[in-house]
Amino acid sequence: MNYVPGTASLIDDIDKKHLVLLRDGRTLIGYLRSIDQFANLVFHQTVERIHVGKKFGDIPRGIFIVRGENVVLLGEIDVDKPCDTVLQQVSIEEILEEQRLQQQAKQETEKVKMQVLKDRGLSIPKADNLDEY
Amino acid sequence: MSTTRRRLGWISMHTGPQKTPARLSLTLESHRPRLQHHHDHHQTPNLPLYAAPPLLPDRGPQYLPRAPPGQRGRGRGQRGGLGRGQMFEDPAVMRIVEGRPSLKSLDSAIVDCGNAMYLKTFEDDWMAPSYRKTRRISGSLLQDSAIVCVIDGRRGRGQHLTSNFLDLPYPVSSFRGRRGEPRGSYSRRPFGQRGPSQMHAPIIPGSPIFSRQPLTPRQHYNQTGGFMFPSNRPCPSTPQSLTPKMMQLRFGANSPRPSPFYSPSSNPVQHFRYPGPVTQLHPQHKRLLSQKQRVFHRKSEGWDPYCNLMTAKEKEWITRLQMIQLQSENPYHEDYYYQEYYRRIEAKMAEEELGIRSKREPPKLTTPYITKTDSYTPVVHIEGSLGQVAVSTCYSPRRAISAVHAVQAQGPLEEQKDTRQQRLEVLSKIERLFMALLEVEETERMKTTVLGEEEERRLMEKTQRKVEYIYSQLQHHDPLDSGGEFLPFLLVSKGKKLLTRLLPFLRHDSALKILRIVTSNLPTLMSRDTEEALPVLYPPLRNVIGGLTFSQLIGVLKDLTSSESLSTYDCLTLACQNKFGLSLLYALLSQGEKLLSSGVPLEPSIGDFETWTDTIFQVAAQLSQCSLVEPLLLPSNLLTLFCRYLDKRTVHQLKSNMESATGFLALPS
8 A cells, every 4th residue: 555646755665676776886675674765775584695607696694774865666576476597596606706807807907908008198087986977 | 021912893782790700892983992911911091891700810711702602792701602691791792603613713703504494384283382492591681682583484472472462553464365274273361371272363464474374474473463452452552550670671673663654554354554644646547556456476385484573564664654755835846747647647537537539639749750770970070160070978968069159240231140149049048938838737736635715716827827937938939020930940959839728728719829929930831840840839729720710710811821922722731741730730620511411500700601601611631632541630520621622533532542541440420
């Protein structure tokens, strides 16, 4: 029951399983237990899901409180819907390792790119370093 | 050499004296950690507030502060096990969980790898299992006044939880009847004494409790609490039997709300109150809310022991806050989409309620839907431009076409103007006038909310002035009068929309003027109406027609049928082929019929009746011959009109012709 029909409200989402994407890129899945006027969220039985390629790993995190301004998007997960996905779940150690490798590879390509640009006298500021958007 | 080590994420505090050396791990950069590293003495001049251990002599190699795996949070510096009792006297520690060492080594932020401990399903006796579970921990836990309640499902105790009772506006839900438990054994008991027999209680709305299912911990004590004071509703905020101890504990989630709208619910049966008189809900909105309240639609999914941690009161509070944020002085300005949405719903419902009164009597304007195939041309080339036009992307948004025309360097002597320039002028003028029109409409809306007479008069004057301004601007676009009055604006679809919205504000003679312009230039308008925007003009023009006198009507009909280049026949043919034209024609004839049959003295001018009858015959001839398009509205008195002048056969033919166009039976004459 939407207490305020015609508007968007998180009250209907309470006690349901959600997936939230944070501004730092993390993906959390958990039961939304409480909210407030700033859309700060309290998650219960939270799991942080890391995706690398087609693999993913879940790290249980317990209770999470997310400050509202850090949320990029939030969506309800339909627990009844059959989950037929090509993604393959792996252990946490493995996924963290994969992630580390991915980050490493990315950093290396970035480094090479920056070097090449520097040689040509150009510099492109990275989006994540900018405060304004 | 000192090695400083920073611990991230753990703050350990301890209270009281200890025998063993204190270990502190601090996250604060400003403080050097106090470590008893085996080679050093460190005396930190500024110690943190929460611990002041004495500087201890070097004790040889000691373990660094790190809790052994399996325990998080340290109270004491002891290695090995910490007594649970000691652990729980530490106010920061809420719960102990065991974890897997491997994960902890990977990520220091991983706190809890164990399973949450659930409340087992109760059978009959609800208190006993919880007592069993909580006895171990809760004894010492709850002695600590900083801990109000344990959130992990072990609320078996009454004492610390009774503070919640008094704030509860929990209404009695209609689920009451569903509970299988006997309710007769309820009796008002003083605080702190709750027995197993007091388990049945009204249910918080929104929490689906079916018979014999266990409650969540929250509901558990909420229920008993709520149940305690069913007759004490009127002032739960000032409860009589609030003990001083419980007063202290009224903080946290159940503290009295600081909001100015905190008001206890006085009606126990009310499920959800509207958030106070301050919020302005659209009446349709209110209706929807009340409708939805009657519907309880929860799915009976697998029951969740942690559900409803957020109480209804809290939800209400947030909703209230959101409502307050929605308030505004000028809702149409600030919350346009909400207002528009509900206005449309209202209109739709009103229409449904009226039913199908007299088929199609209320005009149903169906604007034609044109499908344009969108083909993306990566390179856009505009005639007369130099080179390619920049296509806008998210990295380089294209500058919008500015319809601002440059001041002409050529003086008034210049005869020839660029057509594009002229069009831009017209467009920019339309935009400016639209702004003025929006203000007019807004003042109109404000009038309904205004109370004073003086205020209303002032607003009316303001409106009138603005309307006149718009009218005059539209009338004379060009001093040279190249296009005729109003015509340049009528040729632009937005101009048509502008006039549509302006017409209701105009006086009758001004509106009549516009009508005459439309009818006299009808062929031009129809031919140049590529976007088929003409139908928008129909409703206001119909209203104008409805106010015409007979001679005015005849004048308009003359305009319609006589054109410079086209014969009457052609004019009429064209009109019949066009939706708008045909509808206009029908409207005019209908008005004539109305006037004639009304019995009001018509005061016709000389030659009016002749023109009238001539027109009728011409129109009838047209209508019976050519195929008609579907009009926007088919007036019901047309056939009556034709019967008056024509023979039965012709009428019958007309009728079938008109019906085939519209697709339904006109009312029989």
